[in-house]
Amino acid sequence: MISQAAKILSAVGIVMLLFSCSAKKITSDFYYEHQTVLEEIEQSYKKLNEQRPFSLAFTDKDFRTASLEIITDTLSYIYDLGVHSQALNDTLHKYHFNVEGVNHLVDLMVGLRCTWVNNFDYYVDERKRTLILISIKPVGLHPILSYKKYYILTFFSQPQHFDEKGRLLDKRRLRRLRKINGEVFQRINDKVCYTISGQFR
């Protein structure tokens, strides 16, 4: 009886271990499988955001509604608008966006089930730095019973520091982990990191 219980417990342990390992692997694999599109999303957002600061999210599972946050010096505007709707195009025109460019970004994001793209300010030695944060809700495998369902990728402008386990470190205190929104990030390359999170922003 005891040995049977031990076998069941071992089996459960192995399954849990497999899932916990696969989650990490899936994310770095995901990046390399979709590297071209991810980099296009990052570059096109970066360019559009320099012209007019904004963030773009999708607020429904079917990716039919885009939540557009337009950031100006005096006010931030938040609009929930249908993808490729006239209302979205009218709004983009009104705020002098590159309409074609934003619509192309929308298509890229929908194609990859990318839930959010955003510019993130942070400070190192009192100097402002920015990174681009992309959240993805992937289809397919993710750990059963896991609440973590989103892949979060960060694109830094400068190479970052990592520990021997590939975890993102705080530059100023090299042994301290650098958490973003409470999450520890793992290295993909010098400038790109990932984490798996329960929230996309």
Added chain:
Amino acid sequence: MPAFARKAPVVDPSATSTQQQAIDFIDKITSLEPSVHWPNIKPKLFLENLKVNAHNQLSPYPGRGTNFCGYGAITYMILREDPLGYIKMLLKLYSEGKADYGRSSFDPSQEVKLAAGTFHFKGILDIHPAEQMWYLTLADHFKGYLNIFNRRYDQGDEDTFWASVNYAKFNRMVRKLLNYDVEAKGSDLIRPHTGGTYEYISEKLKTGVLVLYLNNRILHKKKLEKIKLAVPTHFVVLQDISRVDDTITMVYWDYGGKTLLQINSHFLHKIVFGISHCTKKVAHD
């Protein structure tokens, strides 16, 4: 003094000042000495932070990913009401390690004093140590039921229940810190009965400062799930509200600036859990 007597105000809570008075005062200060009480605060950044607050009353920024938004809303209200008092109080807290404001005396813990000035990845709050100090002090001082299981600050607790603000605690803070009467409708779990959310809010906005307690998980989705936790988490200070057909346009202060949001009346009803109507106390002879 009898044991049941109410504690006398520490600082005159009816004191008010103008933005120009605050600017004139802080702009004359060109440097500060390091504080022995707040070892991780850089004096230059501290002074710059106070100047930013004085020149731009929308500027309080409670930080990305923190639970400081209730303290940010209070700070914005104080900056509108008494910016000079706010700045003098923060200077005293910085130099002496303790200070009074309204009907509260602040004597922050050693853990909090070590944490101020060390935040990272919180947006511009990273370089605003005066606000770090103030939000940590408020969270350390005011406690509600959400803080029961985590009452002592540990590193990173600005993101946890240690810093959370429930609705009753927020209203208590307003009464303690500002010379306001607060008419509060709503709660942490049940939406207020107003007979018409838009009508009630727009009517009350005409006669006072209006703070809305919102379910940010619906307003600003973080998960694409059908079932969303019906618990509010966000305080905003309403500036304007209008309606055309069923489109409601709200302008409110949150996170260091103004936000304009367009929603319909059903959605407004869904996200509003608390409406605090704050009016200045009338002096009686």
